[in-house]
Amino acid sequence: MSTPLLTAPLLTARDLTLHFGRVAALDGVDLEIHPGEVVAIVGESGSGKTTLLRVLSGLMRPDGGEVSYLGQDVLGMGEAARRRLMRTEWGFVHQNPRDGLRMAVSAGGNIGERLMATGARHYGNIREQASHWLTRVEIDPARMDEVPARFSGGMQQRLQIARTLVTLPKLVFMDEPTGGLDVSVQARLLDLIRALVADLGLAVLIVTHDIAAARLLAHRMLVMRHGVVVESGLTDRVLDDPQHPYTQLLVSSVLAA
C-alpha cells in the first residue's frame, strides 16, 4: 500500500499540543514528511490547519510536543538558526501574497532578496536568476522592474512562489496558496505548482480546504478536525474510501462540476 521509505524523514513532529484558552488548536498531532513528498492538510476553517503549519515552521511555540528537521530540534534551536533555515532550506508561501512580498520593491528585487540574504553580491547574476524565475512562473521578464502592486492577484501569487523557490529550498510550507483566486487562475496556479514540485523534487506541506486541489497535488493527506488528525493516508485512498465520518462528510460536500 505505502511506498517503501528509502529516505529518512525531512521533518518529524510528535505529539504536538497547543491550546488557545480552553480551545484545543492542536491535540496530539503526529506528522512526518519525506524528501520530495507533497502532504496536504485539509479540514474546515478553525480545525487547526494553519496553526499546525505555523508551529511546524517554528513561527509559533506549541504547549507540548517536538518538531525535528533532519535531526535538529526546531523548537529548541535559536532564532538565528531558525531564520537561516527559513531563508535557505525552507520556504513559506502565504495565502495573501501581500504577506509574503515586499509591495514597494520591484519584482526582480523581491526574487533577489533571498539570494542577497544568503550572500549573492553580483547584480548581473541576481538579475539573470530573477529573469529566469519570472519565466518559470510564467511572468513576462520585461515586467521585472515593476512593483507587485501593479500585478494581478494570480501574478502576485506566482511571484511569491518564484521568490520562495529561488534558493532551491528542500521544504516549502504553503498556506492556502490558491485561496482568494478565481477558479481558472487557481487551476493554472495548481498546474504550475505541480510542475515545479516535480521538477525540483521539493517536499511541500500544503494547507488547504480545497479537496480538489489536495487531490491534484498531494501524495498523502491528513484530515484535521478540532485540532485532531482524524484520518491520514495516501490521497486517493482517503478521498475514494474515507473511513472517518468527518472525512466522509468533507468528501461528499465537494461540488461536482
Next chain:
Amino acid sequence: MSHDPGYNFAYLDESTKRMIRRAILKAVAIPGHQVPFGSREMPLPYGWGTGGIQVTAAILGPTDVLKVIDQGSDDTTNAVSIRAFFRRVAGVATTERTAEASIIQTRHRIPERALREDQILVYQVPIPEPLGRLEPRIAETRRMHAMADYGLMHVKLYEDIARHGHIATSYSYPVMVNGRYLMSPSPIPAFDNPKMDQMPALQLFGAGREKRIYAVPPYTSVKSLDFDDHPFRPIRAPQTCELCGSRDTYLDEVLTDDVGGRIFVCSDTDFCTERQAVREAAE
C-alpha cells in the same frame, strides 16, 4: 578661560555625563552597534545637534580644543552657536583649524585633512537606524541587527541600480563596521565614506531624539556596501574649487546672482582657507 559659574562644567551634571560615558564605552566595545542612552533635554531643538552636543559634553575636558563644523563650514549658525555654547558653559578653547582641534563636532561632513590618533570626531546623527526606511518595525530592525540579517539593505541598493542604472544613494550611504554591524554614517556624503575606514581618530555618533549612541574605534574596518559588478564610487561634483583650485575635495554649489551665475567651492572652509594661504604665499 573660565566657564559660566551658573552651570556645571560642560552644561550636563556629572552623573548624566557618567551615564553617557558608559554608553560610549559600550559603543566603542561593540563597533557600529547602537547603544540606547537617557538623552537629556538640551537648550536647542532636536535636529540641531542635541545628540552630538551631549556626547561632546561627556568627553570634554578643560584642556580640550573644540572645533564645530556644519556641512564642512565653521561659520554657519549651528557651528557658531555650538562653539559659543561650549565656550560659555565649559570655558574651553575653540578653533576653526582642523589640525589644532582635539575634539571636532560635525554635522554632515568629515574634514578633508586626515585626522590623527589624538583627535575625536563627534557626529550629530538625525536618523541612526539604517534599516528604518525599509523595515518600519523597530523591534524587527533590532532583531535583524542581532542576527546580522542584512539582505534587505542590498535589496535597496538593487532597487537603486534597477531604477537609475547605478547606486543613486549619495549621502547616508550604509556601511558595514568591523564586518559585523550595519551602520548609518549619519548623512555625510558618500564621498566621505572611505575616510571612515581605518581612521586613526575615534569616531562617536550621537542621536539625541532617537536616544542612541554608536561608535567606530580607531583603525576599524568600515566598508560601504556594494555589488561585485557595481562597486562603491565616492561621488563629487566634477568641478574645481573656485577659491583654492582643489580638484579632489567635496564641493558646494553656490549661486552668486539671480541670472544663473554659480560657482563651486570647497565645503570644508578650513581646508580651503589653508590652501588659499599656501597659494598666496607661493605667488
